[in-house]
Amino acid sequence: MIGIIVLVVVGLALLFPVVMTRLAKRKLAQLERAKATIARHEARLAEERRAANTITPADHGLLLGKDLVLDGEPEPDEAAALTAAKSGDWRPAAAYLAVDAVPDVRWRRQRALAELAAEDDTWLRAWRAERPDDPTAALVHLDALVFLAWKIRTGAAASQVSREQAEGFHRVLREAEEFAAEAVALAPDDDPNPWVAQISIAMGLGWSNDRFRQLWAEVTKRDPHHWAAHNRALQYWCDKWRGSHELMHGFIDRAIAAAPAGSLLAPMKLEAYYERFVRDGEALIAWERPEVGAALDKALADLAAADPDHPRIRYARGWLAFALTRADRFTEALAQYQALGEYIPQPFTSRQDPRQFFIDLRIQAVKGAVAAKESAQQQA
Numbered sequence: 001m002i003g004i005i006v007l008v009v010v011g012l013a014l015l016f017p018v019v020m021t022r023l024a025k026r027k028l029a030q031l032e033r034a035k036a037t038i039a040r041h042e043a044r045l046a047e048e049r050r051a052a053n054t055i056t057p058a059d060h061g062l063l064l065g066k067d068l069v070l071d072g073e074p075e076p077d078e079a080a081a082l083t084a085a086k087s088g089d090w091r092p093a094a095a096y097l098a099v100d101a102v103p104d105v106r107w108r109r110q111r112a113l114a115e116l117a118a119e120d121d122t123w124l125r126a127w128r129a130e131r132p133d134d135p136t137a138a139l140v141h142l143d144a145l146v147f148l149a150w151k152i153r154t155g156a157a158a159s160q161v162s163r164e165q166a167e168g169f170h171r172v173l174r175e176a177e178e179f180a181a182e183a184v185a186l187a188p189d190d191d192p193n194p195w196v197a198q199i200s201i202a203m204g205l206g207w208s209n210d211r212f213r214q215l216w217a218e219v220t221k222r223d224p225h226h227w228a229a230h231n232r233a234l235q236y237w238c239d240k241w242r243g244s245h246e247l248m249h250g251f252i253d254r255a256i257a258a259a260p261a262g263s264l265l266a267p268m269k270l271e272a273y274y275e276r277f278v279r280d281g282e283a284l285i286a287w288e289r290p291e292v293g294a295a296l297d298k299a300l301a302d303l304a305a306a307d308p309d310h311p312r313i314r315y316a317r318g319w320l321a322f323a324l325t326r327a328d329r330f331t332e333a334l335a336q337y338q339a340l341g342e343y344i345p346q347p348f349t350s351r352q353d354p355r356q357f358f359i360d361l362r363i364q365a366v367k368g369a370v371a372a373k374e375s376a377q378q379q380a
Contacts, residue, residue, distance in 0.1 A: 149172035
């Protein structure tokens with residue numbers, strides 16, 4: 001009898017793991033099926049919400065989503081210069097950058113070529129070898145080093161950047177910092193762009209505020225309202241880099257107050273609010289605050305006074321469309337979406353799915369504008 005009991009106990013002991021394993025597998029399978037069911041249900045609900053949240057774009061002076069393009073795609077002359085450079089011919093790039101224009105336009109034109117040189121500088125090295133004293137080639141060289149440094153770092157948060165990436169980032173930025181002296185020496189004395197290129201160096205290497213102010217003085221004595229310089233300096237002064245909310249807002253407020261109407265510096269105040277609200281985890285209702293409303297009014301006035309062909313006008317309209325939608329000023333927001341036509345600009349382009357984010361906010365603006373119009377008609 002004892003032997004039988006022992007055999008039974010041993011049998012149960014041996015059988016128990018098998019039974020438990022089968023039960024665990026069954027429970028796991030049930031859990032996976034439940035997860036799949038929930039996922040299908042959530043996908044169906046999302047699809048239903050998306051279907052309900054639609055408009056007919058043409059009814060509101062808008063293009064279909066499929067016809068929208070991201071701002072920043074090269075224009076034909078820029079595309080031709082880039083294509084030639086990729087094949088090793090630097091001359092079309094030099095001709096493209098030789099166009100007489102204001103410093104901010106010259107800066108904007110060379111950026112894509114500098115980014116290309118960060119990937120493959122064969123054409124740039126040939127240019128520099130043939131024309132070692134060419135200030136434009138030196139500027140592209142300097143900016144290419146800056147692009148390369150930030151590419152090594154990636155756009156990840158500091159906590160997600162590896163030690164190797166951080167070391168490479170700082171090493172290349174220090175190389176750019178040393179080369180900046182040559183770019184400055186070769187450039188005409190009134191050209192601010194070799195100084196503008198150093199703003200990102202200052203940000204990455206952590207220049208002190210006093211040292212940055214010295215750099216900024218060199219920029220502004222050559223071009224006091226250089227758009228790109230202000231946009232990059234705004235990042236230096238923000239809380240996530242080398243400043244604070246107070247320093248950032250103080251910087252852009254002074255710049256806006258000193259700038260002529262139509263400079264399109266005023267919309268940068270909206271970017272400053274975005275930096276602050278994201279950093280502090282503010283709810284979307286923050287966009288409805290009176291001080292934001294005042295900034296929106298200033299930005300709209302700045303836009304109204306600007307040249308319709310201002311090269312930064314899509315930036316202005318993009319931030320206004322975004323902020324006006326967030327502030328529930330839907331009719332004014334819709335006007336900006338209409339004026340943008342086919343373009344999806346900043347701040348939408350920084351999102352993981354820029355097209356869908358743009359379309360979703362555009363729908364919100366349209367529905368809000370329609371509701372406001374209907375309400376006004378009922379009260380009339």
